[in-house]
Amino acid sequence: MGQKFVELLANHPWFEVEALAASDRSVGKSYIETTGSKASTLPESLQKLTVVEAKPGAIDDPDIVFSALPTEVAGPIEEDFAKSGLPVFSNASSHRMDQHVPLLNPEVNAEHVALVEEQKKRTRLDGFIVANPNCTTAILTLSLKPLYDAFGLETVVVSSMQAISGAGYPGVASLDILENVIPFIRSEEEKVERETNKILGSISQPAGVTVSASCNRVPTINGHIEAVFAKTKSRATPEDVVKAMSGFVSVPQKLKLPTAPAHPIVVRKEEDRPQTRLDVDEGHGMTVSVGRVRKDAGLGGVKYIVLGHNLVRGGAGCSILNAELMLAQKYIQ
Amino acid sequence: MGQKFVELLANHPWFEVEALAASDRSVGKSYIETTGSKASTLPESLQKLTVVEAKPGAIDDPDIVFSALPTEVAGPIEEDFAKSGLPVFSNASSHRMDQHVPLLNPEVNAEHVALVEEQKKRTRLDGFIVANPNCTTAILTLSLKPLYDAFGLETVVVSSMQAISGAGYPGVASLDILENVIPFIRSEEEKVERETNKILGSISQPAGVTVSASCNRVPTINGHIEAVFAKTKSRATPEDVVKAMSGFVSVPQKLKLPTAPAHPIVVRKEEDRPQTRLDVDEGHGMTVSVGRVRKDAGLGGVKYIVLGHNLVRGGAGCSILNAELMLAQKYIQ
Amino acid sequence: MGQKFVELLANHPWFEVEALAASDRSVGKSYIETTGSKASTLPESLQKLTVVEAKPGAIDDPDIVFSALPTEVAGPIEEDFAKSGLPVFSNASSHRMDQHVPLLNPEVNAEHVALVEEQKKRTRLDGFIVANPNCTTAILTLSLKPLYDAFGLETVVVSSMQAISGAGYPGVASLDILENVIPFIRSEEEKVERETNKILGSISQPAGVTVSASCNRVPTINGHIEAVFAKTKSRATPEDVVKAMSGFVSVPQKLKLPTAPAHPIVVRKEEDRPQTRLDVDEGHGMTVSVGRVRKDAGLGGVKYIVLGHNLVRGGAGCSILNAELMLAQKYIQ
């Protein structure tokens, strides 16, 4: 995920990578040394950047911190940066459920940015933390948002088929996943169930949607694809759902944020799409692709397929969009 | 599937392969010619068997017909064989939903064999057709049976991750499935929803369970793995479900049929099992492996994972077990 | 391969797709119908183009014909188009070894274009056929060219690991290649051995290099990677070879042809590169990536790895570069 942040920021119109920081033995090495040959398509200046220790003093006057730190260490380090007065945009799960930390998927809950006021009051500091959702949740909630707004949501059942890049590097051993399905990803189902409610909810209370997830790892590289069964509060036919999703645009599109896709949701008409490999890069990875919207007898609502790029919409791209949103709305100077 | 039938019958204690028949350009060739080098581990006598045309007169006095014909042609050919007085055990979907054709998954609905009496009356012939279920359905219904018996079943939501061998040969093009998920398998969801009710139902009426499926193709070779969400009629905790499944045995076990696995359902205790590649051959492919039995908030019941071998329990193995059952019960002389 | 032609031509600065033709049941359908959803990122005008029959009269006044016809039918159809006065750029193997047909890999043997004069004399017509090499050969010969020029070549031994897209669509069945290596590709080794000599040779005689190939199919999507062992005529150290390859540019670069990559050969310094998935798109698929150049005790020369995109450098891209070359050199008006 750290590599995806660097890749997306390398040519960003608003942000410039000034420093790379880590919490582990990468410190002191050049970025290219830590990634092996994988970063060799980046600008040379980035390749040669020396990785510093991830603590406030180590970086010379940064403006924004993006964090792809491992969850085990992210919590206190991110707090330190926030305490030092910096806005921290984090992909770690450590602070996602903190009451005053926005869990932000900008097309879904842009209004949650206001939580940082409360957060700053509490900490009496200028800095703050904003989290982006778990990858599976970011993709799911974006597809659910138009339904939630138009029809209300009672229950969501979701079974995911998640790519290996979701587990980081080295992550999943090839012996574990080649020609295999692993029907278990630690803590993932709990995250989907919990975070979906915070994101779809208002600034003051969760959405009250019953969510049940079954999360599976499959041998694909990028792209989480999810079979969704959803019961809305008011009746919605598949046609209603397609209509609500197809026209959907939100705050990032209206603000023309650089990372915002023109269409956050694309609804495919083909009977066999979206497919992971074919559609994962839709909207440069920021669009989720929906397909096969049809009646669901199980919950008495609709069922559909949604696919998104787990490292972009489900991670670094979402976090960068969060920063763009807060910059556009003057939360950051 | 035809190859799996031959492989399983090659060393069967009760049955002997006398003839191989086909409906296509294989006719007239030796079996090894039609399969390429894949059949080269079979006894040489089988490899050299000349494929004849699939019609009653072409085979010299057979006792039983196993059919793995493609659905497009299976229907009338199987009827012809039945009319000629033969018991036909079919893997094709053509006759599965016929009122008087048993759709037989022997551990689940052995009592449905009685339907052939009605079928024979209707046709005034000695022959009959018995179908085995769709692969995904065979695996699913075996796992559901102990729940249906102990607690009753209201609703089942299932999302499958199915292996490529389920599509036959050449079947799925490698360009379509390598590093990909295809969230669509033609007619599969309808089959699962329809057949589950016939199988779990009584001889005279369907079970009345609401079933909703979302079927996906993933890059695995053998083994369909399914994320199941089930609402029982009377309350059942995960522990209740594990208990009901673990001890489950049925008619084939009691009759000690040669193809019946000692344990039709194995419940795994590890948090990350069953896995397709590791567990697909459990019970020589006749056992389904269940894992991750846990509470489901979505339907208000339980959710679990079930895995089975789509060509064995979900196909040829099930059909052979059907024949064994009917032979043991004197429906065949 | 046909799809790759359309994709590369869709935004070409010099060429415009006026018509699509086929020899099979695609005729009469719109392009999008024949490809399924795979062509859906193309301009809509292309998607809707009706496929016509592949014969001269069926297309309204074309200027150039690109042929990705299957080898079984390509021969006579391509001749018909040439006879009708058109330049035909063919990816089929039918005419590759014809004496007066240039087998053109533009950075390697641009001077072979002169063969069309002879070809036209023979046929007394304005049209002509130009072939691009077999995919494995196009990649191999581009990497060999600087060695051939600088040191001469005696012997080349090559073992390839080829992607599934090389076999077209549906091509390789997933059951045949998932988690497998198939050490056989029909006629491939003969093509590599034969075509390499025609391409590296002069306009009047083959190069006289002894070539021996062992061709293997592996489970990758795009990109043929080859282990090459080469004995040069005059002594060349690995350093000499790296130097000769690194600076290599040729006619297409000098003419600044639109499809010509800035660097036809990139030599990687990392010990574990090139890798198929990471490097296949180098130079938009027109560059071959070389790595691991080292001494070879076997033939007494050097050994190295070369990777190229089989559908671009090894197919459609090469053919389009051929047309650009001949247009720039006024062989086409």
Next chain:
Amino acid sequence: MGQKFVELLANHPWFEVEALAASDRSVGKSYIETTGSKASTLPESLQKLTVVEAKPGAIDDPDIVFSALPTEVAGPIEEDFAKSGLPVFSNASSHRMDQHVPLLNPEVNAEHVALVEEQKKRTRLDGFIVANPNCTTAILTLSLKPLYDAFGLETVVVSSMQAISGAGYPGVASLDILENVIPFIRSEEEKVERETNKILGSISQPAGVTVSASCNRVPTINGHIEAVFAKTKSRATPEDVVKAMSGFVSVPQKLKLPTAPAHPIVVRKEEDRPQTRLDVDEGHGMTVSVGRVRKDAGLGGVKYIVLGHNLVRGGAGCSILNAELMLAQKYIQ
């Protein structure tokens, strides 16, 4: 590899697993805890065996030591066990090239066992170390042996396509190998070149064969497949080679050792075999499968494909066969 040793020894007719030892944090855990659910098909007594530290005193009176220790630590630990009087059969590369350590592939160089006499003299102890070859080398040398004996060998060029299990667990990250080829395996080529000469050589000097290898990792699970180009000293046609290989048997077959396959080499007649997934388990993994024997213009000899199971013939199976050989020949009491 450790797991494969345990699996193969679990039902061995001569040997019984008394203790499992490790050099890392597995010490003190039960075997099943260290392997996760993967060992769950083993006898329960083995699953529950507590892993002890790998040092002589920690195991109660063993008779034989099998070592699958990582190379980094294997050297001194194996020496300690040998010093304590025990025969050590090692899969590590640490001692393979030691002058008095037999590098034993029993069908190829059974006579090398005599080296242990010299080894014992030198160490003045009853214990000794016997190494099995590198996986790729074990497979290669078994296929070369009949050629070496019948025609002599001058040069061997080999390009391997090796399975992920060769790198141990967790070994190759899935992000590195899914849909990819990595044309580099550290130290592998040197091992193949060096060990082949020791194995084919006499007890007192290496074979003097020029060997050049190019080693590649491909996305398969088990089975190394190799494209071999070989120049024999006296002329040998493909037919000669097939004949020499087909009838080949050696000391382990004559002694009827339990792990010896009936046919150490199987020559396939099909044009597209052997294939990794289809043929890897030939002879329970102890047989190598050869195919596509044909003339090679490159070296002026023959070329062929050979496949073997890297963990069985290329590892644990070979080591166990070594122990069987030495027990049968009374080197072990």
